[in-house]
Amino acid sequence: MSKNKELFVTAFALFSMFFGAGNLLLPPLLGYQATDQWHWVTLGFMITAVVIPIFGILAHARLQGSMFDFGKKVSPVFSSIFCIIIYIISVTIPSPRTAAATHEISIFPNFGTTPLLTSSIYFALVLVFVLNRSRILNFIGKFLTPLIVLILLTIIGIGLFMPHAVVDASSFKTPLFEGLKEGYQTFDAIGAIVIGGVIIISLNLKGHDSFEEKKKLIAKSGWIAGFGLFVIYAGLILLGSYFSNEIYIDTAMSGDMKRATLLRGISLATLGNIGTAFLSVLVALACFTTAVGITTGTADYFKGLFNNSKEAYTITAVVACLIGILVGQLDFHDIIVIAIPVLKFIYPIAIVLIFLNITSEKFATPIVFRTVVLVTFIFGLLDAIHFFYPQNSLLLNFRKMMPLGTHDFAWVLPALLTFVLVGFFQKK
Template sequence: MNKTKEIWIAGFALFSLFFGAGNLLLPPLLGYNAGNNWFWVTIGFMITAVVIPIIGIMAHAKLQGTLYDFGKKVSPTFSLIYCVIVYIISIAIPSPRTASATHEIAIHPIFGTSPLLTSCVYFALVLVFVLNRSKILNLIGKYLTPFIVIILVLVIGIGLFSSDMIMNPSKFTTPIVDGILEGYQTFDAIGAVVVGGVVIISLNLKGLNSFDEKKELIKKAGIIAGSGLFIIYAGLIAVGAFYGSEVFVDGSLSNDMQRANLLRGISKSTLGNIGNVFLSTLIALACFTTAVGIITGTADYFKGLFKDSQKAYISTAIVGCLIGILVGQMDFHSIIVIALPVLMFIYPITIVLILLNILPDKYASKSVFRTVVLVTFIFSIPDFLGFIIPRENLMGIKNMIPLANQSLGWVIPAIITFIGLNLKKFR
């Protein structure tokens, strides 16, 4: 196959593997609530939803291993535990969330079917794709992603040029921080360390064995996917902000219903009555490709853990789909509520591992990995606990840690630790 074509297919596949339920539903409401501060919210959102994930893909290009390689400099035991936690989280939260979003927005309003039926059909199709492992990049990159991109471009393009651009006042006091934290909800950083491995194994299965060729292809594919995510996210946030005065969002509804109603309103305003049909198709495709990427990445890992056992791959794929069916019957909002404390625990560690792995080895020795990860873990505990116990019980601790009240208490300690350990090397 032509090299340029291969890069574009991989880039499109990466974009599609990233772009799921949260990626579509979160940005418009974020822009709607940001109002005239939509630009600053966009900056924050891009940090955790685009920049960090694409750096994660670049780190995969450098390592060309599995998720295990991201944490092995801390210790083999840590890396094993980290991998298992990430994959359990992936198949228990973001994967079922894609089925829940598909049911609530694309299936139930049209057919009125039960969430159980939707989840069963949905994950049966996911399993078919996952079991056709060697064809995943081509199937997603050549056929599914173009439909997603075309519909998104239509909604955003028409929306930006037809809106009166009358924005509501911002509901955020710290828009950049609110954007950063909302970016957590996309799961894109975790997605990067999971689906990056999927791309590498797919390239190996296609017979591309040269380390340098794979490195170049993955980097360029990452840039294509990152550019696509940047444009789509910025467009969706802007459209959400510009339609602030045209689409009514009932604040008494749950956040997931607000997100769904806003997206429906924007689609109808831009594409007319056929807008909801396009929206349903878009959500179903975007969610489906993400679920395929998550289940495949998890199955790949456990296959490697059991000495390249195909039985382990098939068993993991089946278990992942069964969990998806069970959890996918919950509503979208309930899954997000469950996800928040989990994200506050695992996301900071994932971000730190991504950033350390992309750095030259002289700045990221084993001792640097171990100490920075440990400090990140310790200082993210108050953020994690803040979603489990009453926040007022933690105010004494949070007031002593910079940015802790913004749920980013781990950032400055991790930076100071990293600089302190590398001080002599910077001179």
């Protein structure tokens, strides 16, 4: 395979593993609600759903190890616990969420089957792909991703050039922060840490031995995948804004039904009756490739824990798929609600680890890693506790006192100050 061809196959595989249920369903409704402020929510969404995840891939290109390497400068014990938590979260929330989205949008409207039947067949196919992991990169990169991108670009292209009614003023008070928080829901920063390891092992299995060669290939493919995500997200958000006065969504609907209804409406308006069929295929493919990436990454990690045991790989893949079948019985909205407190706690830690791992070792020393992660852990934990006790006066006063606290980003300034101050005193 030529270098350019391999670059694009790897980039397409990365894009496809990132682009799952949340990535498809979240942006249109965000634009629909933002209306004339769509550019601000787009900016916020890009930061948490594109920029930070691609930095995660760049960190993998630099480390070329496993997720364990992301946190080992804090301590081996911390890194092991962090990895296990991330993998448990991955197979219990974002992976089953892909099955729930596939059922609600692609399968149930066309076949009327039960969630159990859908998720059982879905994860049986995921398991087949995961157990044949040496072919994953090529198959996803060569066949599935181009089809996903083609359908998406067709819907976006037609939708943007159609005549539209003038949109109303936005109801968002802080559209930038709404975009930032919605980008959390894609799980892409965590996904970058999981999927990056899958790419590295897949390249190793294909015979890539040169560290520098893999570094360049992973970094370039990360930028290409990031550009693809940017174009698709911006297009979907803009479509949601354009159709905000043309597609009616009942406010009494649950969040997942709003997202699905809007996406169906856009597909119908752009591609007619065939749009429903295209949408069903698109959702199923986008969700499936993400589930394969998550399950493979989890199985790879536990295989490494048990001295590269093939049995550990197989058992982990089977258990992850069984969990997917069980949790996949919930609807998409329920899984998002479960994810919120988890994201508020673990996402900030994942973000600071990504940034510390792309920072020069001269500045990101072990003591900097430990103090920044500790501070982020404390503030992230407080945000997660606030989700369960929203009326607690101490937590409310704390959030009001902290810069960005009311937007769930109280951890940002303390983490940044800790990084600067500890680095300064260490240098002195």
